[in-house]
Amino acid sequence: MGMKGNLRDMAIADLIQHNCQERKTAQLRIQHSGQQAMLYFEDGNVVHASLGEQAGEEVIYEILRWEEGAFDLERGVKPPANTIKQSWSSLLLEGARRLDENNHENEIHLFQSDSDNNLEANKMAKLDDILKEMSGEVTGYVACALVGIDGINIASHTSSKAANPDDISAQGTMLLKLVDTSVEKLGAGIIEDNLVTTENAYMLMRFLPGKQYYLGMVANRKTGNLGNMRLISKTYAERLSKAMPR
């Protein structure tokens, strides 16, 4: 059994995620501007990709840029080779990072370490200060971070050594992106925030204007307070947005 469609309706990242999470063995053919890419899924990962003479991970990064094109999925097709070693989530994160780098090269430059630029350094320090101040206002606070949509922290703060802000941001970014795509495809409006409630924690992610960055925060489920988190995140997202280096 197969599936056909267009990338306008389902993005390549969604197709990869879906097939990997479902642990499908399948072949995905994508046609875009006269080019044809082939992807193969097995055991919950993309194991092989080809595009013309090219094969492997670089093909994935290349085709993640495609926004239009027809695709068809054929189930049960075994991969003819094994050229990809990375997990699907790492591929998507790296792909997103590269896309972001291209699209916002000038902005990204502002956030790269530049010890000669005191003004930028001061602004970055200010972001850290704002996060630290915010941590004191969140009931049950555990950690918070200002994160680029590539999943990399610009500034972070934590109250617990057990909480790794880099890991939280990487996982949170994948989720926020999937929610954002879903909401957009459903025509359900413009996303403001996403809150996950788990057994042990609340994890809130709120976009800053422009949706290239978001404020993420984690609070303890037992001592945290949802209303407090949402209110504080709204107030501080505005402050952080104003303090961001441009």
Added chain:
Amino acid sequence: MAKLEQLIQQFRSELGADFISTDVVGMDGLSIAGGSIDPNFNSTDASARFSLVMKLAEKSSSKLGMGKVDDNLVTTDKAYIIARFIGEGSYYWGVAVTRNATLGTVRMLMNEYADQLWDAIPR
């Protein structure tokens, strides 16, 4: 299944004008009961998409040691969309309401109905 539909109708009526859509969805992304009253909100698509969201949320939470996921709440400029696992996690319950809805009330109602919905799913 009649009991399930009846509970959904009851839940809908408690939400009143703020109700947009609700579905009880298997983790295969297929709805077993529910629907949307807004022609612009496709509840079949929403069910499929949010099953992926819930799966990823569960995976992320597990990797971060945050325990089992209870629910995922999205706030947009038009709506609140809540997806909540029911029973032992083989189904989730999705609810979309307008931004005029009182979020606390919606969550309270969902707490009230979650176990009843689980009990009404034929097994």
